[in-house]
Amino acid sequence: xxxxxxxxxxxxxxxxxxxxxxxxxxxxxxxxxxxxxxxxxxxxxxxxxxxxxxxxxxxxxxxxxxxxxxxxxxxxxxxxxxxxxxxxxxxxxxxxxxxxxxxxxxxxxxxxxxxxxxxxxxxxxxxxxxxxxxxxxxxxxxxxxxxxxxxxxxxxxxxxxxxxxxxxxxxxxxxxxxxxxxxxxxxxxxxxxxxxxxxxxxxxxxxxxxxxxxxxxxxxxxxxxxxxxxxxxxxxxxxxxxxxxxxxxxxxxxxxxxxxxxxxxxxxxxxxxxxxxxxxxxxxxxxxxxxxxxxxxxxxxxxxxxxxxxxxxxxxxxxxxxxxxxxxxxxxxxxxxxxxxxxxxxxxxxxxxxxxxxxxxxxxxxxxxxxxxxxxxxxxxxxxxxxxxxxxxxxxxxxxxxxxxxxxxxxxxxxxxxxxxxxxxxxxxxxxxxxxxxxxxxxxxxxxxxxxxxxxxxxxxxxxxxxxxxxxxxxxxxxxxxxxxxxxxxxxxxxxxxxxxxxxxxxxxxxxxxxxxxxxxxxxxxxxxxxxxxxxxxxxxxxxxxxxxxxxxxxxxxxxxxxxxxxxxxxxxxxxxxxxxxxxxxxxxxxxxxxxxxxxxxxxxxxxxxxxxxxxxxxxxx
Amino acid sequence: xxxxxxxxxxxxxxxxxxxxxxxxxxxxxxxxxxxxxxxxxxxxxxxxxxxxxxxxxxxxxxxxxxxxxxxxxxxxxxxxxxxxxxxxxxxxxxxxxxxxxxxxxxxxxxxxxxxxxxxxxxxxxxxxxxxxxxxxxxxxxxxxxxxxxxxxxxxxxxxxxxxxxxxxxxxxxxxxxxxxxxxxxxxxxxxxxxxxxxxxxxxxxxx
Numbered sequence: 075x076x077x078x079x080x081x082x083x084x085x086x087x088x089x090x091x092x093x094x095x096x097x098x099x100x101x102x103x104x105x106x107x108x109x110x111x112x113x114x115x116x117x118x119x120x121x122x123x124x125x126x127x128x129x130x131x132x133x134x135x136x137x138x139x140x141x142x143x144x145x146x147x148x149x150x151x152x153x154x155x156x157x158x159x160x161x162x163x164x165x166x167x168x169x170x171x172x173x174x175x176x177x178x179x180x181x182x183x184x185x186x187x188x189x190x191x192x193x194x195x196x197x198x199x200x201x202x203x204x205x206x207x208x209x210x211x212x213x214x215x216x217x218x219x220x221x222x223x224x225x226x227x228x229x230x231x232x233x234x235x236x237x238x239x240x241x242x243x244x245x246x247x248x249x250x251x252x253x254x255x256x257x258x259x260x261x262x263x264x265x266x267x268x269x270x271x272x273x274x275x276x277x278x279x280x281x282x283x284x285x286x287x288x289x290x291x292x293x294x295x296x297x298x299x300x301x302x303x304x305x306x307x308x309x310x311x312x313x314x315x316x317x318x319x320x321x322x323x324x325x326x327x328x329x330x331x332x333x334x335x336x337x338x339x340x341x342x343x344x345x346x347x348x349x350x351x352x353x354x355x356x357x358x359x360x361x362x363x364x365x366x367x368x369x370x371x372x373x374x375x376x377x378x379x380x381x382x383x384x385x386x387x388x389x390x391x392x393x394x395x396x397x398x399x400x401x402x403x404x405x406x407x408x409x410x411x412x413x414x415x416x417x418x419x420x421x422x423x424x425x426x427x428x429x430x431x432x433x434x435x436x437x438x439x440x441x442x443x444x445x446x447x448x449x450x451x452x453x454x455x456x457x458x459x460x461x462x463x464x465x466x467x468x469x470x471x472x473x474x475x476x477x478x479x480x481x482x483x484x485x486x487x488x489x490x491x492x493x494x495x496x497x498x499x500x501x502x503x504x505x506x507x508x509x510x511x512x513x514x515x516x517x518x519x520x521x522x523x524x525x526x527x528x529x530x531x532x533x534x535x536x537x538x539x540x541x542x543x544x545x546x547x548x549x550x551x552x553x554x555x556x557x558x559x560x561x562x563x564x565x566x567x568x569x570x571x572x573x574x575x576x577x578x579x580x581x582x583x584x585x586x587x588x589x590x591x592x593x594x595x596x597x598x599x600x601x602x603x604x605x606x607x608x609x610x611x612x613x614x615x616x617x618x619x620x621x622x623x624x625x626x627x628x629x630x631x632x633x634x635x636x637x638x639x640x641x642x643x644x645x646x647x648x649x650x651x652x653x654x655x656x657x658x659x660x661x662x663x664x665x666x667x668x669x670x671x672x673x674x675x676x677x678x679x680x681x682x683x684x685x686x687x688x689x690x691x692x693x694x695x696x
Numbered sequence: 697x698x699x700x701x702x703x704x705x706x707x708x709x710x711x712x713x714x715x716x717x718x719x720x721x722x723x724x725x726x727x728x729x730x731x732x733x734x735x736x737x738x739x740x741x742x743x744x745x746x747x748x749x750x751x752x753x754x755x756x757x758x759x760x761x762x763x764x765x766x767x768x769x770x771x772x773x774x775x776x777x778x779x780x781x782x783x784x785x786x787x788x789x790x791x792x793x794x795x796x797x798x799x800x801x802x803x804x805x806x807x808x809x810x811x812x813x814x815x816x817x818x819x820x821x822x823x824x825x826x827x828x829x830x831x832x833x834x835x836x837x838x839x840x841x842x843x844x845x846x847x848x849x850x851x852x853x854x855x856x857x858x859x860x861x862x863x864x865x866x867x868x869x870x871x872x873x874x875x876x877x878x879x880x881x882x883x884x885x886x887x888x889x890x891x892x893x894x895x896x897x898x899x900x901x902x903x
Binding site: 086088190192216245248249250251252322325326328329330392394395396420421422423424425426428461462630633635637638639642656663 | 709719722723726731732733734735736737744745746757758759760761763764776777779780799800801802803804805806807808809810811840
């Protein structure tokens, strides 16, 4: 396939890969689309939501999203599910069986890998799912290809009655590039669900006959891979190295070695082994450039071809030109020195919680209470592991906090005997995969104090809606789950369900102390919205009256990024001990008036600004 | 139309408008008939982290990423961020830097130091560095959010297409979506454009 079609200026748009997927889904006649937010895939559904002819929803997790898409497909509708790479782990149960049963309406699963690990808990290669589930993987290299391949994926899905995975990476999802848009939606008639128990009821008796059919399908895909125009060879004048590559790595290869022959695999699973063999015959050395695992490399080597790959290239991270050059040049007998550049030593800027973030209160409390093992989860509150709170001890995956905490309680070791075990989880993560952990803990008579930090949004991905928000994907009013009732229904005793305003610090500290002493599951639920969403109300900012500030530094411990150190002084007490005083200042431009810091200030040096006092200006911070 | 690729790196902190500025540049380059790619690493940028946005345009652009030592233009929305990304600038490149200093909490609490004189350090490399206080101009115009347009104005005479083209595409955008802000953004662009001609600090140091 021609990667970028030369087109008239009028029809070209600068689109991110995610926007291109949404556009393609609309044009392909998709009728149902579902996702759970996750970087870098979040914007796919946010953009699909802009097309009124598609039913679209935030599902509570990726497994649900895929099952919703499967149901729509069985009714004959084209459907799409989108997720980040780790979401596919959650969805895999449904996926692995439906890939056996097959689909009716085209079903495309768009999986976005966080290659380079900028916003995830691991870096995993979703191309494995094609091998595991015996189905095709399409790998776009940029927005134009994302647009074209999603449409192709629907055709393939219907022709072969199988889900098709479009594997994106951050460098496709979030890169804006030119897309030539065709612009017409083609409606696809949905005939309705046709009852066929042998096909759709996956009991052993019905599933077994599907196995040979699946392997027959594999054979057809191997043949298709040899001829499909998504697998295309680019000739090159310098035949010393021929590259086999897929996804955005193709762009990096073309950038770095413009004269080398390249076999680009847009339909990379199963790989076209005959085509690869023919290509290998035209070049001196074959190098596979793939992100991230050596999948194609292993399959090509198993086919008996001599190939280089991860012996010279990294097995993780992006294979950008600055990585390719030093790895490949020596193969050409060319020396390559990494340019020596003076690396300025500049402080880090780790992500931090926001001004008036409702998580600040609970973390202030957790950082001031001793003897806690704090089992964390996925969300903004994972930042509690950082400075100044240092109050989060684990983070593994969505919903793990409750079950891991329960396991730690049951498996207490020597140093845990006098400790209290706390689980920290957000509203959306709790609804995604946390409820089962709580149910399990109650049922098995565990003893964990749960902090359910309800900020009424999926915070880390940009404040998306969830069943606790009271709004749906489109911002329309939706039924809102009552967390207290939900937790009670799961079996937590009403006495142990405590609601708290996270801005009322003394109460938060008191409740955490009280509940951790209880020898049964308890849940503390906070109730302030994420301060980056429009559900949050901005108030007049606060300021520090300098000559009333005693330098105790308590407000700094809150970790609010609107509070800065204005100066430090070392004083010597009567006892002869020296002590550092830390005086604070509040940035009026960043402060949203939540008053949390007032609670930390004994001398009452923090006061709300009078309206006329507010001066909007930039203050130097260092 | 320039027959080689132009690499522009826009850097700053989440919330400063770095990505919007890069988007503006990319759209304008597209309107000039270039192939364009724009990418950023902004994983958790809204949480006070570093944002860097790469804009590449030319006859045909493959990789969206600018390599170290390959940027023609570095637009720094914050002084220390400009210093952090300086190795991405080619020796013949130009850095346009807002002198604003924003220290993160890890600096504020004393774990790290903010560079004493980031502009001086930039200048010491001998690279062409222009630095001015975009915030002060924005303040005079009455809206801090104008820093974005001011910075675009400042680099507008360092692009392979006329400054007027960028100005028009910014002002047009506001006219279409936020007409009340069109005039003040035009003023901000012009003020930035003038400020962008401030004498390069590196040469001042050398003199």
